Amino acid sequence: MIRALEYTGRPFIYIFEEFGRIFTFLINAITWMVRPPLRLRLVFKQMESVGVQSIIVVLITAVFTGMVLALQTFYGFRMFGGEGLVGATVALSMTREIGPVFTGLMVTARAGSAMAAEIGTMRVTEQIDALYAMSVNPIQYLVMPRLVAGVLMLPFLTIVSDFIGIMGGYVVGVFLLNINPGIFMARMVDMVNLGDIFNGLIKSACFGLILSLIGCYKGFNTRGGAEGVGKATTQTVVLSCVSILISDYFLTAFMFR
Template sequence: MTTQTPSNPAPPREPGILTQSISSFGKGLIDGVSTLGGMMMLLLDVVRWSVRPPFRLANLFAQLDFVGVGSIFIVSLTGTFTGMVFALQTSTAFALFDAESLVGPTVALTLSRELAAVFSALMVTMRAGSAMCTELGTMRVTEQVDALETMAVNPVQYLLVPRVLAGLFMVPALTMLFLTTGMAGAYLIAVGVLGISPGTFLSRTQQWLVPGDIFQGLIKGAVFGLSVALICCYKGYNASGGAKGVGQATTEAMVSSALSIFILDFILGLLWQ
């Protein structure tokens, strides 16, 4: 009587490209929704702890100085050259139909409504947001956050509230600085280089630029600043995996912050119409 040896089972089939694509898309969608939900919960915690004593004003002023005062030079430099470049390019276009007098109001409207808030938020993201995420991530992986909890100090109130409020308050202020330096650069190019009359530049700008345009830029700056600070704090506060995890969290924070600025700019632009 002979016994038959069972045949070896067939190796499992590799999932196809379509299956892998759907799986990756679903995983990314779930991670995105989970991250968005976590940031909303963190925002609620920040709002709740920002109105509860003790009020740590020293931490708040330190972050206002870091985010706002520390960004003055880079925002001023970026604003000046942005205004200069934009004035130079628009003058070339307007010269085709003898409308160089519109250079001033065109630069003013573009900077006040869009570019000042967007570029200021991007500068804060690169300079202050990355530092926020790295600092919080380092504190998380070295268990300094756990030490605060052990000492009965709420880490959200002590670490996150000052940083989020600093982004909310200082990015609109930097937006005004960007607008001012941008118009100074545009004036320098239009009047000093292109030969446009100073009276024409200033009168046309005053004629077309209204307070509502500046107010729109300030509102956008506040929204962008809140978004950037919240994303960077969330990524850093939830970092894990040592030094590599901190670096990955910082990279994700920079990309997410930049994307949020452009997405929110589009949404606010639609709502403002």
């Protein structure tokens, strides 16, 4: 009986321990954020890596998501003559949910995994030890710039995603499904308020923190050569995606009450 309880409880203990370690890692990184030197050059480099280099994949995801959203809602709303609400539905979905969440997932796949692989490789090839040996704190040098870049760039990417997604919905709704453009826009402006957009951006900043924190944490704690780097990368993508989706529910429940 006790053994069965032990067996069942062990994964939960591991999960709580892991969360504790990740939280400690975050506090450590925040502490190093405010200590000189500020390392702005590294922050800008990471902003370019996380933000600029992710734009294409975010654009493609957003445009097709907006298009398919318009298509699906059109077929649904047509049954009760609500085609005019397609624009508002696409815009609300994009700004509140799909923009931030899909951007978070896409950036996880592209940049979060790269963070884990890069830092993980540095760990197993002793480059992180070399930083310590040269009196350079690797949390400040490697982790802090990535966290800042994640938090700052995700909202920007989400703005792009929202805009392009709505554009995709507009093109399908107006040019393919012949929805009146005036009604499309008017309903959208009526129903979407600034709070929807703003809350979506706050969510995206949280997702940026989650994906960069997990990517850096997994990379920093990589063990066991190339296989370890592979595992760290996979774990980063899985854990980040799951964490983004779970936190999305709680953030939504908190912000859109």
